Amino acid sequence: MMAANKLHPTVLEMLSIPDSRGRDVVPWHYIRRDFADGLCFAGALLIFYILAAISWKRFRPFAEMSFWMGIVFFALPVVKAGIIYVKCAHLFDPALAACPWPDFDSYLNDASIQMARSWVPPLGAVLAAIFTLLRIRGQRIVQKRAAADGTSHPGVSAA
Template structure:
C-alpha cells in the first residue's frame, strides 16, 4: 500500500529517475485518490509541473512523482540511496494500471527545485533533453531562416518592384514628396509578399513545430503590417500611381506625409495586431495540441484494453 507524504521537496537528480509514463488529465483523474498532486505548479522541471510524495507502507520506500504538464509525462523518482530496480518493482506493483503507458526514460534535464541544495553539493545544471533538442532544432532553424530571410527579401526586392511598376523619379527635396511615397509604396508591396511567404511556411510547419509556426505568423505581422497598411493608404491617396501619372496626391509637403495620422495609425495597428495574434494563436495551438494528445492517449488505452 502507498500513502501520501505531502509535498515532495527533496533535492533530486533527474538522471536517477526510475520510471517514466505517458500521462494525461484522464489518467490523472483516475489516479487522483492515490496520487494527490499538488494544485500549485512546482519548480522541479523547466516546464509547468505538479508533484507529490508517496511512501510504501510495507517496504518504507519513498517516491517522488512529478507530472510534466506540457509534455504530459509522469516521472517517478526513488529515494537517493534506494536500489533502483527494487524501487521500480515496488512502484509497479502498487500501480499496475500504469504499466501499459510506460516508456523508456528520455527526460535528462536537471531539476529546478524550490528547496535549498545541500551545502556540499552544487545545484544541478540545467540540461536540454537530447531527444527534445534534436526534434526542436530543425524547427528553430526553419524559424530563423524564414523570418530573417523574409526581411532580407522584402528589402532586396524593393528596387526590382520599383522598376517593374515604373515608380522611379523625383528627389528627396521635391514637393510633393514623390521620392518617399513611391519607395514606401514599393516597400509595402514587398512586405506583403514576405508576410505571405511566412504564413505559407507556417501552415506547412505547424504539424511538426507549432510553437515556431505561430511565431512565424505574428512576428512578421508586427514588422510588415505597418508597411502594408501604409502602402494601401498611399494607393488610395495617389490616383494614377500605377499608371505612371504621378500627378495628384493629398500630401503636398514632406512634413504632411511624414506626420500623416492615418499612416501612423496603420503602423500602430500592425504592431497591436501582431501582439494580439500572438496571444490568440498561442492559446489555439495549446488547446489543439492538448486535445490531440488526449485523443491519442485515449486510443492507446482502448487498444491496450482490447
C-alpha cells in the first residue's frame, strides 16, 4: 500500500487527463486522482497476488488470506478506476475528454460507484469464509484418511 502511495504522484504526472481543481465544472481533479489511485492499487494488487501464488504451497493459510485481503483493501480503487475508464470517453486526450458527471456531487453519488462501494469489500469477506470452509473441509479429509490408515500427518491433530 505504501508503494502505491509513493507511485501516486508519478502516475498523476504521466496521465494526460484534464485537471479542473477549484472549478464548479466536471470534477476532473477527483476523477484523475481516483483513476491514478486505481492504477497504483492495481499494481500493488498484482504484486500482492504474485507473492501469494509463490508462497501458496509453503504458507497456504497466509496465501489464502492474501487473496481475500487483497480484495478487501485494494480492489475498490481498482474497480472505481475501471468505472471511470468505461464511463469517460477519450480519457487520455484532454482536448476530447468527456464524462457523464457534470459536477462533484453527481460523481460522488454515481450509482455504479455506490454499488462498487457496497459490494466489493463484502466480496472479500465472502471469499474469506469460503477459504476458511475449504481449509476446514480439507483438514477433516486428511484427519479421516489418517484415522483410516492409522498414520499421522504433520500439522493435523487427531481430534
